[in-house]
Amino acid sequence: MEYDFKAIEKKWQERWAREKTFRSEIDSSKPKYYVLDMFPYPSGAGLHVGHPLGYIASDIFSRYKRLKGFNVLHPMGYDAFGLPAEQYAIQTGQHPGVTTARNVARYREQLDRIGFSYDWDREVRTCDPAYYKWTQWAFLKMFGSWYDNSLGKARPIEDLVAAFSAHGSAGVDAACSNARAFSAEEWNAFTEKEKSDILMDYRIAYQGESTVNWCPALGTVLANDEVKDGYSERGGFPVFQKKMTQWQLRVSAYAGRLLEGLDRLDWTDSLKEMQRNWIGRSEGAEMVFKVVCGSSEYDMTIFTTRADTVFGVTFMVLAPESEWVEKLTDPSRKAEVDAYLEQVKKKTERERIASKAVTGVFTGSYAINPLTGGKVPVWIAEYVLAGYGTGAIMAVPAHDSRDYAFARKFDLPIIPLIEGADVSSSSFDAKEGRMVNSGFLNGLDVKEAIPAAIDYVESHGIGRRKVNYRIRDAIFSRQRYWGEPFPIYYKDGIPTPVPMEELPVTLPEVDRYEPTEQGEPPLARAEDWTYRGWPLEKSTMPGFAGSSAYYLRYMDPRNDSALVGEEADRYWRNVDLYIGGTEHATGHLIYSRFWNKFLYDLGYVCEDEPFMKLINQGMIQGRSNFVYRIVGTNTFVSLGLKDGYETTEIHVDISLVRNDRLDLDAFRKWRPEYGTAEFILEDGEYVCGWAVEKMSKSMYNVVNPDMVCDTYGADTLRLYEMFLGPLEQSKPWDTKGIDGVHRFLRKLWRLFWDRDTFLVTDEAPTPAELKTLHKLIAKEQSDIESFSFNTTISAFMIALGELGNCSKRAVLEPFLILLSPFAPHVAEELWHQLGHSESITYASFPEYNPAYTVEDSCTYPVSFNGKTRFMVDLPRSMSPSDVDAHIRSLEQTSRYVGNQRIVKVIVVPGRIVNVVLK
């Protein structure tokens, strides 16, 4: 029998699907293990070989855990709402649901060919109303909750209402956009609308005005993580800062918990670091400055991490969007200020980032330094951000480089506060040195001066300690069609939730998918987009809404009465292993953690963190090939000879190239203009140049997994993707290397079959064979647990080489089990040929017996108290005391030891002998 991988793979894929081999049910007799892939957005282009890398790794791990006796949950689904389908819909008029369904079908076909052990009964699609019912449900729960800072958790809004009507705002410590003080009587006297407006400032899902990223080309607002370098991540369109009222999620309330939670997670340091930076905790103080504009006087609060430098404040700066701007602009300065604000508003986000120019304008008002009583001017400048701190700063040009640049530009005074600091050409930003010119702080070190200054400020009632976070609330509405509708309607202008029992609010049909002529979102085109006659919200939810809790839904995907039922939640708990790309570090992975913590606060889930271990698979890059056309001709010169000519480098489709040698005929047929191409060859061949680049259509270097499955089989594809190198590293795909792993499978096959003769015998294995087998068991175990799949495959190859032509059942059977996570089809087929009727999935991972793998002897380097040393061959089984005796005997002959006496010998097995001398 031949190794007919096509027939084998088809046969087993069908049978696994038919028999639902990988279905997982709650089973309290077994430990659970939840392995999750980041579900894909089904794009029209289909999969290339880079996409399944993480899926293969997670599948290997899932199959391994099953062999180890775990009840494994390994689901898959689709992140099906999103911009590309909608952009396509705008261009073609085709309903995005139709294109999405088609793309999903194509994805499924491609995934199925690779032989993944998914429980497809648990599939979810975020665009399915039965699924987004629970996205809407979670939103309404957030709408109906507030964050209690004193308890450090979310609570139902009813509790807050009760507190307000009993004691007013006093005693409430809540995360709030715009805190106001009122008594119980005042609260009870407020109108419905007034109460609604106040509560809106406390809700976890709230509507609020803030400076947002507005993308005119997409016609929608974007979250911070959807903007890269001032351009939209999708489409690359310019983004502007604009004040708008939008739905938002109060992620900032969870900043502290999101930060602390990282310490308990088994994620890579770099990813945790990225999240830490994104959350951006900084410790400092809020300080109140009196500001005077004409005859009006106000208290203005600023945030600083350098309270010690308050004696060096020579001016104050407001963000252009700050609400103080209006109050503090003196009538005499209004024209200049307005002109400046106008100029700032016109800039795109990109221009603001790119221009290093220092700009600003004086307001005409002054602030009083609370410590010195000195009067300093208040300016407006772009370099101060409205969204951070209070949108206003105290400027200390001597010790902050941005303030320094501003002071130099506008000729403002610079007062050095640290002994020996030279501020003649740049500021001194370091937090070190001895304070001078600083009143009661003089003589202190900066590190002592900061807390001392804050203590002073606190005891004098002009400020307090404060921790600030950089992370902003997430903008949660998009002016788009293809997303979840909000279950919110406007009753007399008051945002009101659609009753829970009437969810889902399904996406309406519209005739076209772009915004209306009046600039309203596409949902405004729907006929009768109302609830009980009241208008429904016309925005939809962003992409991350549907992906924030999908891992919970997989636990209980058909439950119609809860996002996840209590029994399923208690059993599956959270994701043990999550594999996906690093691009979600500051998006999905933050939002999911926030979402999960919120549900945890309300008691809907039993775990506080969703993803315990996380692995970021690297990217698979393409290997592009080039030909070199001599300028002005249709003649192509081979790589080795090209230096003699002036040439243009041209990408050539990698399917026309084998081992960097160009197929000349195929090249001539590739494109009409190359039909008459001439070649300058070396040694009769055309050698192409190559480079590692991103895998993409335009570089002609895309490798399709279907093609690999056709020519080599899914098992070879799986092995090769893992063999390429460490999972987390980016590495180039090079199809020519694939023969190596394919040969390995054929060699394995030949241990079972010689043409039509089945070779397997019941002979007893030799010690050498057992040693090979058990070495492999130990290696695979430790490699898989540390996600070093590439070295496991090397170990398989070495083991196969050592086994020679051993066709013994007692060796091959465990070998197949070991191989089955990597190459499941061929392992399953041969397993059945050995007479098993049940799938290899239900086999047990072979038990490692170290007795078989003991080496006879090994070389011990001997070191004497860090001096001289020599090498000694000793039996590995020798006991420490025997080694001691042996070293003593060597002492007689060794001239290195001198007159020092051996008092102790330490043997670390397989490693080293340390001899302590006296």
Add this chain to the structure above:
RNA sequence: GCCCAGAUGGCGGAAUUGGUAGACGCGCUGGACUCAAAAUCCUGUGGCAGCAAUGCCGUGCGGGUUCGAUUCCCGCUCCGGGCACCA
């Protein structure tokens, strides 16, 4: 500018975490089988010198610790990723 990760043959990458650097695979060399090719198998393959045994050099660069460093420490260079007026 700040933070993180990395650099090993012609190529992808190993090295039990301080103990024989280059496992395994690709590619290349020579050979067997074949009329021939494919497939398969065997052989060699870091560099330099040598017929050879062997010797010297060698893990981005420069120092250091150590009996011993790809591994640890200090200072650079280069590539990749993230953040970027966060006061």
